[in-house]
Structure formats: structure tokens, C-alpha cells
Amino acid sequence: LMAVALLAALFAATAVYAFRTGATVSTSEPHTLKLGHSLDQGHPVHAALEFMAERLDEKSSGTLRMEVIPNGQLGAETECVSLVQRGVIAMTKVSAAPLENFVPEMAIFGVPYVFEDEQHYWRVLESDLGRELLLAGEKQGLHGLCYYDAGARSFYTVSKPILEPADLAGLLIRVQESPTSIAMVEALGGSPTPVDFSDLYTNLQQGVLDGAENNPPSFYTNRHYEVCKQYSLDEHTRTPDLLVISQRWWSRLNTQQQQWLAEAAAESAEFERQLWKEKTEEALTKSKEKGVEVYTPDLQAFREQVKPLLESYRGSRVGDLIDRIQKMADDP
Ligand code: GCU
Structure with a gap:
């Protein structure tokens, strides 16, 4: 029920403002991009998203902000993707697996043992093919900004x-x-x-x-x-995680705003990849x-x-x- 109320408020506040008017996202007034995801606040990917929010705030001098809403509070992953697709929320961080329901190419990340090892996996993500897959959702209104390491x-x-x-x-x-x-x-x-x-x-x-x-x-x-x-x-x-922004929001940002976002995403991806190894070790040790x-x-x-x-x-x-x-x- 809380999720429904929250969504109704979100829709009223953001979607109507930005899309009924067809306005571009102004640079002079502060603007907030809402991001819903499924993970806990203690998770390294959540830390990377908070890091990105800080970087974006700095780059844009507070005119373009991100609000990260964790723990599936805005709905499960497929629900969040569909909200992003319709522009009700601006962004989501989603595992490539459920994204397959919207972007069929994502299926390859669910195929077992398609990668030999971690090096092979990163070689692919960082190749032209990796970039092609990140942008494969454009036709579905989903613009991929970066991959986050989600290990094996x-x-x-x-x-x-x-x-x-x-x-x-x-x-x-x-x-x-x-x-x-x-x-x-x-x-x-x-x-x-x-x-x-x-x-x-x-x-x-x-x-x-x-x-x-x-x-x-x-x-x-x-x-x-x-x-x-x-x-x-x-x-x-x-199966990597992907940071996805609604094509509707992306196309209403100006070149400068798009660049801030792209840079902040790239920096957060790098941050997360460092953190991932440490957090994986730590998780195994603590679980034992x-x-x-x-x-x-x-x-x-x-x-x-x-x-x-x-x-x-x-x-x-x-x-x-x-x-x-x-x-x-x-x-x-
Ligand atoms: C990973 C992934 C999440 C996903 C989860 C799952 O943790 O990062 O985005 O929700 O797997 O199994 O559902």
C-alpha cells in the first residue's frame, strides 16, 4: 500500500510536470532523478549508486540530483523497469536477468558457463559487443548508462x-x-x-x-x-547489473546534463568494481x-x-x- 501511495505521489510530482508539458529538464532549477532498486542499503551496488549521486551533485552544482530508493520499495525489478520505460521514475538499477523480459539480448547473461572466467566476462563487457548490449534497450525506451559488477x-x-x-x-x-x-x-x-x-x-x-x-x-x-x-x-x-535511465528523461536532458550523468555513472562503475572484490571476500568470511x-x-x-x-x-x-x-x- 505504501508503495502505491509513494508511486501516486511520484507520478503527480514528476511525470506530470516533465511529460504532460513536454518540457525539457531545466538547468536553473534543481531537478531530481528518482532511482528504484531491489538491493539492501548495505550492498556494494547501493554504495556505488550513492557515490554516483554525490558525483552528480558536485558536477551539476546541485542542479541535477539523484534520489536512490532501495529494497524494492518502488516494486520488484520488472516493475521498476516498466516504471522507467513509461517515465514514471527516471532510473533503475536492474539485474540483466529480469531485464531480459524487455531486452531479449540480455538472455545471454543468464546462459550458464557462457564466460570462461572473470577476465573473459570483463573483456566482453568492455568490448563493442558490451556497449552494443548496454544500448540494446533503446528501442524499448531504456537507455543503459553502465554495468556494475555482480560477480558470479x-x-x-x-x-x-x-x-x-x-x-x-x-x-x-x-x-x-x-x-x-x-x-x-x-x-x-x-x-x-x-x-x-x-x-x-x-x-x-x-x-x-x-x-x-x-x-x-x-x-x-x-x-x-x-x-x-x-x-x-x-x-x-x-549476470551484471545495469544502470538504466528512461529514454524519455534522457532525451529531455541537454548535452551538458547528459555528459554529467554519463561521467558520474562511469565513475560509480569504477568505484563499484573496486569495492566488489573486497565485499565478496568479506561476505564469504562473515557467512562462514x-x-x-x-x-x-x-x-x-x-x-x-x-x-x-x-x-x-x-x-x-x-x-x-x-x-x-x-x-x-x-x-x-
Ligand atoms: C542480484 C542483483 C539484484 C537482483 C538479485 C536477484 O543481487 O544485483 O539486482 O535483484 O540478484 O537475485 O533478484
């Missing part, structure tokens, strides 16, 4: 550790709202069920789910370690202190198991993207 996603479970794909048999595993994430867990032998990130803790606690999958900082900051004591670093996907067993299973069986899934994309747009990504595996 791995399975965690309440009781049974996942040391090989066979261990997933019969387990109900929460996935993000993404067709490719569903296909990934199915290919590995588990039973996938999409649940909003903000409902996940309760679902795990009530025993509705046997496990989930995510990166260590998200596992830790959302206290999933309280329920899931087995964490297997199988690193099946590397809280009684979580952390495993590093042999990945060979996992990679073998998903080969038919990768093959199934052959000849499609996603299949072509997979080919382009795999060709970059051995580049320097």
Missing part, C-alpha cells in the same frame, strides 16, 4: 550442498524472473521457481524453497545465510563465521550438463551472441 552466481541451499548437478534433483530453487534463468536450473536438473528478491528471505525461512542462487554480497546483505547453511561456488552465471559451509565444486560436470542448453540456441539471435562471446574467450 552460485547455488545455496538450506540443507543439502550442491557438489554436482545430480544434487539439484528434486530441489525447489528460486530463480530471478527470467526465462533463461528458469532454463538454466532445469538444464542442471533442479526445479526452478521465480520469486521476487524481496520475498525470497521469507520463502526460504518458511521452507517453501530448498535454495536459491546469487553472488556472495547479495547472499550476505539479505541475510540468506541465516537460513541457507550450504553455499557451493559453482559460478554458473555472471555465521556457520555457512562454503564449497568449491569441480565445475566440469556442471559445464557438461548444460551443453545441450547452449546447443539449443544455435541459429537464433542469442546463439549468434553466444558465438561472438565465445570467440573472445582466448583474446589477450
